[in-house]
Amino acid sequence: MSFYRALLRLYPRSFRVEYARELEKTFEMRTRGRGALARASAAITDVLPNATAAHWELLRQDLAYAARSFSRTPGFALTAMLVVALGVGANTAALTLADYTFFRPFPYQESERLVRFYQADGEDMWNYGDVSPGNFRDWKEQQRSFSAMGAYSWRSSNLVSESEPRRVELVATTADVLPLLGVQPLAGRMFTAEDTLTGRAIILSYGLWQTQFGGDQGIIGKFVRLDGVPHAVVGVMPPAFRFPQNSVDGWVPQVFTPSSFEDRNNRFLFGIARLRPGGTPEQARQDLNTISKRVAEQTSAQLSYRTGSAVFTLRGEMPSAAISLIVALVGAALCILILACANLASLFLARGAHRAREMAVRAALGAGRERLVRQLITESLTLAALGGVIGLAMAWAGVPLLSRLIPGGLPVDSQPTVDYRVMAVGIVLVLITGLACGVAPAIKAGRSGPLDALRGTNRAGGGRSKKVRSGLVILEIASSVVLLVGSGLLIRAVARVQAIDPGFRAENVLTMKTALPLPKYDSVVTRLQFYERVLNGVRALPGVQAAGYVTGLPLVMRGGIRSIVVPGVTEPGNDRETASIRYVSGQYFEALRIPLIRGRDFNETDVTDGVQVAVVSAAFVKRYWPNENPLGKRFQIGLQQPEERTVVGVVGDIHVRGLERRSEPQFYLPAAQPGAANVGGYMPKDLVVRAAVPPMSLVASIKGIIRNADVEQSVSHVRPLASVVAEETAPRVTQLRILVVLSVIALLIAAVGIHGLLAFTVSTRIHELGVRRALGAPVQGIVGLVLREGLVLATVGILIGVFVAYAAARTMGAILAGVQPQDPVTIGIAATLCFTIAIVSCLRPARNAARVDPLSALRAD
Amino acid sequence: MTDTPEIQNLLPLPAATFHILLAVAEGERHGYAIIQDVEARTDGELRMSAGTLYRSIARMVEQGLISEVTKRRTAEDDERRRYYRITAFGTAVARAEMRRLAQLLRLARASGLSPESA
Numbered sequence: 001m002s003f004y005r006a007l008l009r010l011y012p013r014s015f016r017v018e019y020a021r022e023l024e025k026t027f028e029m030r031t032r033g034r035g036a037l038a039r040a041s042a043a044i045t046d047v048l049p050n051a052t053a054a055h056w057e058l059l060r061q062d063l064a065y066a067a068r069s070f071s072r073t074p075g076f077a078l079t080a081m082l083v084v085a086l087g088v089g090a091n092t093a094a095l096t097l098a099d100y101t102f103f104r105p106f107p108y109q110e111s112e113r114l115v116r117f118y119q120a121d122g123e124d125m126w127n128y129g130d131v132s133p134g135n136f137r138d139w140k141e142q143q144r145s146f147s148a149m150g151a152y153s154w155r156s157s158n159l160v161s162e163s164e165p166r167r168v169e170l171v172a173t174t175a176d177v178l179p180l181l182g183v184q185p186l187a188g189r190m191f192t193a194e195d196t197l198t199g200r201a202i203i204l205s206y207g208l209w210q211t212q213f214g215g216d217q218g219i220i221g222k223f224v225r226l227d228g229v230p231h232a233v234v235g236v237m238p239p240a241f242r243f244p245q246n247s248v249d250g251w252v253p254q255v256f257t258p259s260s261f262e263d264r265n266n267r268f269l270f271g272i273a274r275l276r277p278g279g280t281p282e283q284a285r286q287d288l289n290t291i292s293k294r295v296a297e298q299t300s301a302q303l304s305y306r307t308g309s310a311v312f313t314l315r316g317e318m319p320s321a322a323i324s325l326i327v328a329l330v331g332a333a334l335c336i337l338i339l340a341c342a343n344l345a346s347l348f349l350a351r352g353a354h355r356a357r358e359m360a361v362r363a364a365l366g367a368g369r370e371r372l373v374r375q376l377i378t379e380s381l382t383l384a385a386l387g388g389v390i391g392l393a394m395a396w397a398g399v400p401l402l403s404r405l406i407p408g409g410l411p412v413d414s415q416p417t418v419d420y421r422v423m424a425v426g427i428v429l430v431l432i433t434g435l436a437c438g439v440a441p442a443i444k445a446g447r448s449g450p451l452d453a454l455r456g457t458n459r460a461g462g463g464r465s466k467k468v469r470s471g472l473v474i475l476e477i478a479s480s481v482v483l484l485v486g487s488g489l490l491i492r493a494v495a496r497v498q499a500i501d502p503g504f505r506a507e508n509v510l511t512m513k514t515a516l517p518l519p520k521y522d523s524v525v526t527r528l529q530f531y532e533r534v535l536n537g538v539r540a541l542p543g544v545q546a547a548g549y550v551t552g553l554p555l556v557m558r559g560g561i562r563s564i565v566v567p568g569v570t571e572p573g574n575d576r577e578t579a580s581i582r583y584v585s586g587q588y589f590e591a592l593r594i595p596l597i598r599g600r601d602f603n604e605t606d607v608t609d610g611v612q613v614a615v616v617s618a619a620f621v622k623r624y625w626p627n628e629n630p631l632g633k634r635f636q637i638g639l640q641q642p643e644e645r646t647v648v649g650v651v652g653d654i655h656v657r658g659l660e661r662r663s664e665p666q667f668y669l670p671a672a673q674p675g676a677a678n679v680g681g682y683m684p685k686d687l688v689v690r691a692a693v694p695p696m697s698l699v700a701s702i703k704g705i706i707r708n709a710d711v712e713q714s715v716s717h718v719r720p721l722a723s724v725v726a727e728e729t730a731p732r733v734t735q736l737r738i739l740v741v742l743s744v745i746a747l748l749i750a751a752v753g754i755h756g757l758l759a760f761t762v763s764t765r766i767h768e769l770g771v772r773r774a775l776g777a778p779v780q781g782i783v784g785l786v787l788r789e790g791l792v793l794a795t796v797g798i799l800i801g802v803f804v805a806y807a808a809a810r811t812m813g814a815i816l817a818g819v820q821p822q823d824p825v826t827i828g829i830a831a832t833l834c835f836t837i838a839i840v841s842c843l844r845p846a847r848n849a850a851r852v853d854p855l856s857a858l859r860a861d
Numbered sequence: 862m863t864d865t866p867e868i869q870n871l872l873p874l875p876a877a878t879f880h881i882l883l884a885v886a887e888g889e890r891h892g893y894a895i896i897q898d899v900e901a902r903t904d905g906e907l908r909m910s911a912g913t914l915y916r917s918i919a920r921m922v923e924q925g926l927i928s929e930v931t932k933r934r935t936a937e938d939d940e941r942r943r944y945y946r947i948t949a950f951g952t953a954v955a956r957a958e959m960r961r962l963a964q965l966l967r968l969a970r971a972s973g974l975s976p977e978s979a
Contacts, residue, residue, distance in 0.1 A: 011912075019915040022943055026892045026911040042910070050912030057920070 004043040010051035012058050013370040058371075062378035069379065076351060077383060079752070080344055084387025084433055085394060086745050087340030092395035092426040094326075094333035096418050097402055101326050106314055107240045109182025110274075115146075115281050115316075117271035117288065120308040128310035130267040130559075133260040135292065135307060142291045145284035147276050150177035151269040152244065152254060158517045158714055159212065159249075160225040167515060167716045168208065169247055170226075172254040178203070180274045181243060188220040188235030191253045195234070199255040202226065203235040208249040226252070227517035244270065263638070264307070273311075281311040324812050331808065332486065332742045335479045337429065339749045341436045342472040346756055348380060348438060349469060380438025381431070388430030392423065402734065474797040476750040481801025481834050482808060483743040488826035489809055490736045493817040497729050503654030504554060505593035509721035510695035511553055511688050514706055514713050524608055524674050527683060530709055531585050531671060534687065537705035539587075543693035548588030549671060549684035551581075555724055558657045560682070561664060565636040566624045579620060580656050580666045581637070583674065583684050589615075589651050591690040592721075599631045599649030602670040606648075612673050614645035617653045620665035635667075643675045659728050660817055688721065695720050747834070750797075751841045758790050758845035766852055774854035786846040787839075794838030798831050805830070867950075871924065874958045877917050880907060882926060882947060882955040889930050891942040892918070918945065926951035 004027055008020050027046065031039045070077035108114060118128035119135055136151045143149060152173040159168040175191045186206065195201040202224060204213070213219050223230045231252065242248065260266070275284060288309035296307065396418045418426075514534070521527050531549050538547040552560055562581045564570075570577045586602050589595075597618060606613050614635075621630045630650055636642035645667075656663040669675065671684050691698055703715055762769070769782055809821030819826075874882070877899075884890055884898040896909050909917075921927045922945075930944040947955070 015916075015919060019919065022892050023911045023915055025942070026896065026914065029893045030896065030911060046910040046912045050910070050916050054916055054919075057916075 003040055004047070007043055007047040007051075010047055012051075012054055012374075014058075015054050058374065059378065062375050063382065065375060066379040066382050070383075073351070076347065080347055080383045081387035081390065083340045083344050083347075083749060084384050084430065085390035086749075087337040087433060088388045088391030088426055088429050089394035089398065090333040090336045090391075090742060090745075091330075091429055092392055092418060092422055093399050093402060094330045095425055096395065096399050096422045098326050098330050099419075099422055101323070102315065107183065107242055111314060113275045113277070113279075114181070114314050115273055115275055115284065115311050116314065117149075117273055117284070117312075118310040119267060120310040131269040131271050132264045132267045133256050133269060134262065134264045135295075136269050136271065137256075137261055138295050139288050139291055139309070142294075143284075143287055145276060145279050145287040146273040148176050148180035149271070149273040150174045150180055151271050152177055153268050153270065155252065156515065157226040158228075158515055158712075160228075166212065167714050168226075168249040170202075170250050170252050171244065171248050172199075172252050174254045177272055178237075178243075178251065180272065183238065183241050185235040186238045188233070190235060191251075196253040196255060199253050200229070200231050201234045201253055202231040203237060203251045204233060205237055205249050205251075206239040206241070209236045228520060244272070281313060281316065285309050285311040328486065328808075328812055329738065332483055332739055335483055336742055336746060336749075337433070339476050339479045339746050341433050342475050343749045343752060343756075344380075344383075344433065345436060346469055346472045348376075377435070377438040381434040384430050384434025384438075388427065388433070391430075392418070392426050395426070402738070470793055473750075473754055473793045474800065476746075477754070477794055477797025477834055477838065478801035478804060480743070480746040480750040480837075481798050481830055482805040483739065483746045484830035484833060485802070485805035485809065485827055486812070487736070487739040487743045488830050489812070489816055489819050489821065489823060490732070490739055492819045492823065492826060494729060494732045494736050496817050496819060497659050497732060500655065500659045502554065502659060502725060503594060503652050506721040506725045508692070508695055509591060509688055509690050510698055510702070511686060511717070511719060511721050511724070512699075512702070512715055513686055513717040514715055516683060516685050516713070521683065524672065528608075528672055530713075531684070533709040534706055535585060535587070537708065538687070538689055538698075538702055541698060541701055541705075543691045544698065545690045545692055546587045546590040547687065547689045548591045549585040550588050550686050550688060551583045551682050551684045553686050553688070553721065553724060554592075554654050554656050555658055555728055560656075562637050564638075564667075565642060567634060567636070569624045578664055579616075580664045581682070582666065582668050583671050583682055584668050585671045585684060588668075588688065591688045592654075593690070594654060595652040597650045597652060598629075599647070601649060602668075602672075606670040606672055608672050608674075610673075612643065612645050612675060613648045613670060615649040615651055615668040616647050617651055617666040619653045620667055621650055623665055637675070645669065659725075686717075747837055750834070751837050754790055754793070754838055754841035755844065758786060758842055759848070762786060762845045762849045765849075769849055769852045770854045773852060779850045782852070783846045783850050786849045787842050790838055790842035790845075791835075794835055798834050801834070802827055802831060868954050868957045871926075871954055872958060872961055874954070875917075876907065877909060877913060878921060878926070879955070879958055881914075881917055881921065882951055882958075885927055885945050885947045886952065886955065889944040889946045891944050895945070921951070926954055 005020075005024060008016055008023060011020075027043070031042050034042070105111060106114075117131070117139075119131045120128040131151060133151075140149050150173060152171050155170045155172050157168055157170055159166050173191065175193055175196050178185075178190045185203065188203070191201060191203070204219070209215060209219065216222075219233050219236065222233050224233060225231070237251075243251075254269075273284070275281070285308075288311070292307040292309065399418055514530075516527065516530070521530070535547050535549065538544055551557065560581050561578045564577050564579050566577070584602065586604075589601055599615070602613070602615065616630065624635070625633055630647050633647045634644050635647070636644050651666075651668070654663070654666065655661070656666060674683070687702070689695065689698060689702065699718055706713055706715055769785075772782065773779075805827070806822055809816070813821070880899040880902065881895055883902065884895045887898075890898065892911070892914055896911075896914055899907050899909060918927070922929065925948055927945045928948050930946055
């Protein structure tokens with residue numbers, strides 16, 4: 001019997017209280033004389049289905065009741081649903097981004113043991129960059145930290161196969177790279193040591209295999225032409241495989257020649273390695289540093305050789321700005337959710353007060369307290385569920401718009417989607433929201449005796465509930481202030497970044513890339529002929545003001561740094577003096593409106609075997625010849641086989657590395673004088689055209705001119721230079737928009753909260769206000785009473801908010817672009833805005849209070 | 862005679878409900894007596910468990926088909942026993958259900974169908 005009695009707890013409480021004894025008695029008589037086992041099984045088959053059915057019946061009743069009650073107060077229901085939808089939607093979206101950035105596993109085996117390694121400047125590991133082949137070779141031979149170690153470099157090529165020629169982004173890898181990632185090819189094999197001697201092999205990405213070769217099953221062993229050179233297809237990778245990031249079309253072997261290892265300033269490799277089990281990136285870094293020191297002692301003394309290393313896990317080198325961005329977003333979303341919950345609870349509390357009589361009537365009619373609480377929770381959960389569905393739908397639709405915020409360079413799908421894990425978190429959020437908002441009023445409803453409420457106009461506005469609601473309003477105002485201050489600081493940061501003068505004028509400039517494949521364009525003569533034909537044609541187009549060629553657009557090509565020696569100024573062999581190198585054609589400066597400060601632009605007198613000349617930037621002059629005439633001065637490029645250049649002109653500085661970064665001084669060399677650096681990477685391939693007409697209108701004619709110059713030449717990356725610059729601030733602008741939207745939502749929620757609280761207070765104090773009026777209190781006094789209550793809450797909320805906002809902003813330093821977290825203007829505006837909204841929200845309740853008619857208020861008694 | 866919408870809304874009655882109505886129509890019954898009564902009436906075909914019975918009773922009380930008898934009839938009655946009797950509304954509903962079933966039977970007969978296999 002005790003087993004049956006225990007099982008009875010599965011019934012709804014109201015049913016159990018009513019019938020438990022009868023059930024027990026009946027069951028006892030029904031099963032009299034049976035064995036213990038038979039009774040136990042009878043107990044289970046009796047209680048389980050009936051208890052479920054009983055719960056289901058109650059739920060149906062409560063839902064029907066909730067539906068009726070919502071349709072009577074649609075404003076309340078819609079507000080509540082919207083508030084939940086905003087809270088859940090914002091959080092699901094933010095968590096999806098956080099999941100992508102921080103948690104989603106990479107498509108490699110045991111990816112937590114994978115690290116990237118770089119060459120760093122001595123012990124200063126944060127000053128790191130690409131690795132030279134010489135260092136890579138030494139490290140690989142002597143290291144003890146990694147179970148495997150590889151290196152790769154970027155390469156883009158013209159791919160010619162049976163279908164149309166196309167530009168492909170390839171990664172040249174040493175033979176170790178793909179195996180150490182632990183992913184098997186879908187078909188074929190990885191690279192062998194022989195492949196890295198000839199370089200004549202390619203492994204296709206799944207995407208390229210599908211798009212360019214139609215998923216040809218017999219592709220392995222076929223040949224494709226990369227920049228005119230046949231490469232054998234040796235493998236195809238599976239669809240989910242990405243390395244080192246998304247956009248890669250295929251992999252080719254990295255080939256080193258004996259000369260690759262000579263110049264240790266010739267740095268172009270990226271390192272990837274697998275730690276031995278139990279090893280840490282820091283141990284590996286020490287290991288590599290020790291090797292470098294040893295090698296430095298053995299190498300020639302003329303080189304001030306101070307090479308250190310930097311080792312990061314795959315997520316370890318995400319820019320701190322990108323991390324701050326996502327963390328700030330998640331924080332803001334949580335703020336909104338807390339606000340939503342607080343406000344919803346407040347709404348339910350107010351509604352609970354209004355419904356106190358209804359509840360009391362139901363209780364008097366025999367509905368147990370537990371039934372009423374259950375009813376209230378069903379209502380809040382229903383609203384939360386409906387709002388949650390809307391919120392999840394909003395997140396699902398909105399997340400792709402936020403993909404910009406995911407830091408580039410991670411090997412994850414570039415289009416984030418809300419997956420089932422985040423969905424599950426979203427559903428939990430909904431449940432918590434629903435319960436949090438429903439339980440407080442429900443407990444209150446359960447606590448108050450039905451008689452109190454039936455007895456008359458509920459005058460019990462004070463006490464605990466009032467305190468709770470005041471607390472909620474303070475919380476709401478504080479959160480709004482935090483979000484407003486955050487948005488304000490970011491607005492200022494964006495304005496500051498956008499106001500940075502990049503050093504060139506991007507408006508009305510069209511850019512595009514012509515690949516100039518090797519070995520076809522190996523010779524400088526061939527290249528110059530091509531430039532001449534294209535540039536002459538383009539310059540002749542109506543509306544074109546200037547056209548030039550350059551190696552890499554500013555803000556796009558951020559590297560291209562060489563060591564330089566300035567005789568009489570810097571020490572020979574000092575590899576710390578570096579500058580940004582670009583080869584340009586004539587009119588490049590004019591096309592970008594980079595001001596010519598002294599001397600001249602390059603012209604037709606700068607021939608290949610003439611005097612080797614250079615144009616330097618103002619910062620270059622300031623650094624090496626601060627008080628001298630730079631024209632005619634000489635400097636050397638490179639340390640191993642230095643080549644000498646004579647300065648013929650000085651131009652303005654530009655932000656090569658990005659608007660928010662410090663850039664090295666720049667120097668420019670004429671395309672006609674490639675000098676010793678005559679390597680593919682440095683030949684000018686980017687065409688820039690300044691026009692008096694809308695730049696994109698020229699695309700067709702310019703493509704025609706390029707086709708005339710070389711019918712096989714592919715054209716890619718066609719875009720206005722202005723969009724390249726806009727790209728620089730795009731993640732900031734996106735984040736700013738999101739934060740502004742969140743702040744507005746928060747402010748609205750807070751306004752609703754203040755208004756709701758005061759309206760509630762006024763309605764519960766009508767009697768008191770009426771008495772005051774009857775005793776001769778002036779209207780202003782009554783209004784002041786209500787306003788004072790609202791404004792005290794607002795002031796407390798704002799003070800707390802400013803404090804929290806300051807603390808939060810200090811952690812966001814990386815994305816504030818130098819704006820101070822205690823920026824008084826921002827804080828002042830945010831506080832004023834909040835205060836204004838608070839006053840506006842007080843007005844209607846205050847007016848209602850002023851209109852209280854002393855007679856009718858007293859008559860209600 | 863036309864039935865009110867309140868009655869019509871309850872039809873057709875679940876088998877258990879109808880049987881319980883029949884059992885309490887004859888007089889006040891407590892729970893276990895209802896089970897026994899129904900079992901005897903159906904030759905043991907409908908054997909309700911305690912849960913099924915009281916779930917039905919709870920619903921029927923709410924619908925107003927039966928009501929609990931608050932006054933104990935004799936002193937020797939078990940204190941735990943609760944007695945139920947049919948209400949006027951319950952009788953009306955039971956009658957309406959009977960008419961519905963009779964009508965159904967008439968229609969079936971008229972179509973020439975007979976319960977015995979030919």
